[in-house]
Amino acid sequence: MPPRLVRELGEIEELVEETLTRLLPDEPDCRHGRVLLSYKDDNQPTFVVWDPITGGQTVLCRPEMSGASRWQASLLCAADSCIHGDCHSGPFVVVFVTLDEQEGVATASAYSSETSTWCSPALTAVAPFEEEIDFYDSPSVLVGDALYFLVFREQDDEVIEDSILKYDLGKSCLSEILLPEEEVERASNNPILMVGEDGRLGITHLFFYCLSVWWREVDPDGVASWTQRIDIDLKTDLFPLGNFSIPPELGGSVEGTGIIFVISKVGTYMIDLKSQSSKRLSSKLYHHLNVRWSLFPYVSFYYPPAVAGVVAESSSEAGHGNEEA
Numbered sequence: 642m643p644p645r646l647v648r649e650l651g652e653i654e655e656l657v658e659e660t661l662t663r664l665l666p667d668e669p670d671c672r673h674g675r676v677l678l679s680y681k682d683d684n685q686p687t688f689v690v691w692d693p694i695t696g697g698q699t700v701l702c703r704p705e706m707s708g709a710s711r712w713q714a715s716l717l718c719a720a721d722s723c724i725h726g727d728c729h730s731g732p733f734v735v736v737f738v739t740l741d742e743q744e745g746v747a748t749a750s751a752y753s754s755e756t757s758t759w760c761s762p763a764l765t766a767v768a769p770f771e772e773e774i775d776f777y778d779s780p781s782v783l784v785g786d787a788l789y790f791l792v793f794r795e796q797d798d799e800v801i802e803d804s805i806l807k808y809d810l811g812k813s814c815l816s817e818i819l820l821p822e823e824e825v826e827r828a829s830n831n832p833i834l835m836v837g838e839d840g841r842l843g844i845t846h847l848f849f850y851c852l853s854v855w856w857r858e859v860d861p862d863g864v865a866s867w868t869q870r871i872d873i874d875l876k877t878d879l880f881p882l883g884n885f886s887i888p889p890e891l892g893g894s895v896e897g898t899g900i901i902f903v904i905s906k907v908g909t910y911m912i913d914l915k916s917q918s919s920k921r922l923s924s925k926l927y928h929h930l931n932v933r934w935s936l937f938p939y940v941s942f943y944y945p946p947a948v949a950g951v952v953a954e955s956s957s958e959a960g961h962g963n964e965e966a
Contacts (some may be wrong), residue, residue, distance in 0.1 A: 657823060670780060672896075673718035674728045674941030677735060679703065688735060690716060694821060694941055701735070704759050705751055707740035713776040713779075715788050719753065728941075736788055736808055738815070740767070740774055749808045749815040763815040770917070772796045778935045781834040782896055784842045786811045789818075791834050791844070806846075821843070821855075821867045831933070835894035835901060840916065844900055849877045849888045852903075854914065871914055875903070893936035902936045 670677040686703035706712065715738075718933035720731035735752040737759075750762040769772065773795040781790045789891045790806040793818075805818040835843045835854075842857040875889065889905035899914040908924040926934065 654764065665699060669937060670714055670716050671937035671939050672716050672783065672938075673733075675716060675718075675733065676937075676939070677833060684783075688714065688752075690733060690735065693939065697730075698814035698852060699733075699754065700751060701757075705763075706739050707741075707748075708743060709741040709748065711740040711742070713781065714789055715740050715781045715790075715959075717783055717788070720753065728774060734810065736810070738776075738790055738806060738808065740776070740792070742774055745769070746807055747815060747817065751808075751810065751813065755965045760813055763808070763813050765791075765806075765817055767806075767813045767817055768802075770889055776935055777832065779831075779891070780893055780935065781840070782834040782894070783837050784836055784840060789834055791832065792817075803844075804813075805834070818857075818865075831890045833891045833894055833901065835899070836896040837899050840897065845891060845894070847875075847889065847891050847903070852912075873914075873917065875923055891933070892934050893938065895938050895940075903937075904934050904936075909934075 642853055662845055674692065674694070676693060678691055680687055680689070681698075681709050688701050688703055690699040690701070691697070703714075703758070703797045714784045715736045717729055717734055717736075718728040719734045720728065730891065732753070732755045734754070736749060737750045737752070741746050747767050748762045750759050752759045775795070777791040777793055777795060779791060781788050783789075787810060790808070792804050793800045794802040794804075799801045803820055805820070807816050807818055808814070809953065810815075813890055820891055832844055832846045836843055837843055837856065844855050846853045846855075852871070852873040852875055853869065855867045855869050858868050859865045887906045889903050892902035892904045892909065894901045901912050901914065902922075903910045903912055904917075910919050911922050912919045921924045
């Protein structure tokens with residue numbers, strides 16, 4: 642009997658529900674075929690790197706926060722020349738970023754599965770803030786060799802400014818990117834970061850029903866600037882999001898595609914900014930006034946060992962192996 646390559650949808654849903662319920666996750670992340678979860682084991686903050694396809698789990702202790710009260714973490718594959726579709730057994734990196742309100746400092750540290758250690762933390766001073774600074778619930782994004790985290794500053798329960806923390810994986814360096822005044826003046830309360838098909842960093846806002854996208858441009862001299870390129874009215878027939886009595890919210894994006902998720906009163910939609918088309922993904926996941934959703938797209942495939950050998954042999958016979966010319 643040939644091996645079963647695809648799990649039934651019901652099995653996957655049960656596996657996800659069982660694992661998430663048992664691990665009690667907080668601040669999750671998802672990238673390159675694996676999921677990062679956080680929970681407390683005997684009051685010890687712990688990360689779990691979980692592969693939903695194979696069921697494999699790797700547990701690692703979270704670093705001490707040293708007075709910081711806000712944090713966010715990201716997971717990515719660390720294999721060289723990987724296409725990031727079948728990363729189940731390869732090395733990975735976890736990046737842990739914190740904010741210390743009292744000291745006005747952001748800190749980042751990276752864990753390598755190859756060395757099983759956290760590197761020395763990188764620090765950067767963050768711009769002054771009046772009352773509170775925190776991470777948005779939206780996922781971080783990976784652009785080239787750097788991770789980007791979206792941060793907001795709040796005063797009297799109102800967001801007054803956004804900025805971006807950049808962690809350079811190659812240099813182990815943390816820095817803050819301030820946004821242009823034009824973007825800050827129009828800032829919404831639920832922006833998300835995204836990565837375009839061309840690899841550019843973008844930030845997307847939803848002002849009631851007007852979708853606005855800003856792209857970060859870097860000139861030949863390395864000078865970066867922000868340019869507004871897209872402005873879309875979601876009330877048009879092109880995006881039939883239904884009842885507009887409650888404004889929709891942004892839920893996340895798919896890195897490197899120009900695809901974002903919008904959660905409305907009647908369900909969750911996927912919007913392709915390039916083709917300006919939409920597709921409803923779910924009617925069960927819909928927007929509530931007192932609930933903030935964040936979506937983490939999961940993309941992966943899996944070859945069981947027996948099948949992987951057949952695929953590799955077929956590829957070699959077809960002239961796609963590692964033969965020298």
